[in-house]
Amino acid sequence: MRNILIIGAGRSATSLIRYLLEKSRQENLFITIGDISEEAAQKFTKNHSNARGIQLDVFNEAQRKEAVKSSDLVISMLPARFHFEVAKDCIEFEKHMVTASYISKEMESLNNDAVRKGLVMMNEIGLDPGVDHMSAMQVIDRIRAKGGKMLLFESFCGGLIAPESDNNLWNYKFTWNPRNVVLAGQGGAAEFIQEGKFKYIPYHRLFRRTEFINIEGYGKFEVLANRNSLKYQSVYGLENALTLYRGTIRRVGFSKAWNMFVQLGMTDDTYTIPDSENLSYREFVNLFLAYSPTDSVELKLRYALKIDQDDLMWEKLEELDIFNNKKTIGIKNATPAMALQKILEDKWTLAPEDKDMIVMYHKFGYELDGKKHQIDSQMALIGEDQTHTAMAKTVGLPVAIAALKILNGEITTPGVQLPIAKEVYEPILEELKENGVIFTEEEVTYLGYNPENLHLG
Numbered sequence: 466m467r468n469i470l471i472i473g474a475g476r477s478a479t480s481l482i483r484y485l486l487e488k489s490r491q492e493n494l495f496i497t498i499g500d501i502s503e504e505a506a507q508k509f510t511k512n513h514s515n516a517r518g519i520q521l522d523v524f525n526e527a528q529r530k531e532a533v534k535s536s537d538l539v540i541s542m543l544p545a546r547f548h549f550e551v552a553k554d555c556i557e558f559e560k561h562m563v564t565a566s567y568i569s570k571e572m573e574s575l576n577n578d579a580v581r582k583g584l585v586m587m588n589e590i591g592l593d594p595g596v597d598h599m600s601a602m603q604v605i606d607r608i609r610a611k612g613g614k615m616l617l618f619e620s621f622c623g624g625l626i627a628p629e630s631d632n633n634l635w636n637y638k639f640t641w642n643p644r645n646v647v648l649a650g651q652g653g654a655a656e657f658i659q660e661g662k663f664k665y666i667p668y669h670r671l672f673r674r675t676e677f678i679n680i681e682g683y684g685k686f687e688v689l690a691n692r693n694s695l696k697y698q699s700v701y702g703l704e705n706a707l708t709l710y711r712g713t714i715r716r717v718g719f720s721k722a723w724n725m726f727v728q729l730g731m732t733d734d735t736y737t738i739p740d741s742e743n744l745s746y747r748e749f750v751n752l753f754l755a756y757s758p759t760d761s762v763e764l765k766l767r768y769a770l771k772i773d774q775d776d777l778m779w780e781k782l783e784e785l786d787i788f789n790n791k792k793t794i795g796i797k798n799a800t801p802a803m804a805l806q807k808i809l810e811d812k813w814t815l816a817p818e819d820k821d822m823i824v825m826y827h828k829f830g831y832e833l834d835g836k837k838h839q840i841d842s843q844m845a846l847i848g849e850d851q852t853h854t855a856m857a858k859t860v861g862l863p864v865a866i867a868a869l870k871i872l873n874g875e876i877t878t879p880g881v882q883l884p885i886a887k888e889v890y891e892p893i894l895e896e897l898k899e900n901g902v903i904f905t906e907e908e909v910t911y912l913g914y915n916p917e918n919l920h921l922g
Contacts, residue, residue: 837911
């Protein structure tokens with residue numbers, strides 16, 4: 466049998482594992498799921514004859530190497546910073562590897578060895594990055610094939626709560642790693658190009674520089690700029706495009722409300738709070754407010770944020786129960802961001818009956834035969850339940866499909882890569898379509914960058 470090792474059995478691995486188990490008899494596969502928690506690894510196997518769950522500590526070099534050596538292909542669903550050690554083992558033992566994470570400089574350094582040994586090291590094959598790469602390049606390559614010149618590319622993606630489960634004032638719940646949500650946008654200014662002009666948005670202004678889009682069947686959304694859109698100039702061959710802008714999708718109003726936490730300093734992850742484990746939610750909020758022997762925490766917060774008691778922003782804060790004097794942070798040496806995450810997880814964790822939603826939107830502007838054209842492309846997917854979420858499906862299925870096609874010799878180009886080649890994206894997108902991940906395209910009047918969609922707060 467052909468052996469696939471999956472390292473990491475987190476929330477994004479559910480659909481990946483289900484897909485491979487369903488294919489295991491037909492494709493002669495044996496799936497080993499390794500996780501730091503043996504219980505977490507075994508819960509996915511469901512006593513399947515072609516699978517096993519094992520305890521696997523990636524920091525245990527001997528254990529990790531033995532697991533990699535015994536496989537034909539390795540799928541790493543670990544946090545991005547842990548991929549490199551696994552990748553080095555794959556090079557040593559000549560095993561193919563697939564991850565959903567961005568290509569790091571360390572991973573890129575293995576390219577020559579991978580090429581020399583004929584190994585496919587596929588990265589960025591999840592949702593974002595992943596489905597965004599493939600769906601974008603499919604259209605861009607089609608435009609170029611008929612002689613078109615790319616002028617504009619905008620791409621937005623969001624993990625949201627499905628309309629039927631949207632029952633809080635923030636119109637949001639955690640559908641992926643909460644820490645990444647809390648820290649989103651940090652680490653440098655957002656960089657992009659609009660109408661040939663370079664633009665930068667520093668973190669403290671990011672959540673008040675949003676734009677609006679409409680997704681057919683789902684209504685109006687806002688988008689905020691991702692950290693660095695400029696790197697996609699070379700990735701997609703868009704060095705001459707006048708507009709290149711990538712962003713994150715949220716329901717309208719989320720960013721304005723989130724900006725309250727940014728301005729207070731609650732998303733800071735650079736220092737720890739003494740005795741944080743014993744702080745009540747109310748005491749945590751008070752850390753960021755001016756001292757007053759008479760004014761309440763509520764009054765000081767309204768004054769600091771310049772919001773009225775009947776403002777919707779105030780209702781959103783109250784809904785989070787952040788003024789509770791009995792609930793404690795319960796995390797030792799917590800940063801403000803960690804404490805905020807704890808508070809939000811109390812309210813924004815998916816309930817068993819909740820469903821999530823993925824929304825992706827691309828805009829392509831191009832010139833052909835002296836005329837300007839525009840294609841709008843969109844995808845929306847509702848999850849099945851709390852386990853098989855739309856996020857898990859759109860992250861895990863591309864990983865699983867790519868892994869199987871590598872094993873079957875359908876994807877053969879060696880090296881450290883992302884899925885922008887036609888031999889990769891065409892068959893994967895076709896199979897994703899069969900699983901409900903469907904993009905619809907519409908030819909519309911070319912507008913270029915439309916400043917009417919810009920919201921300045």
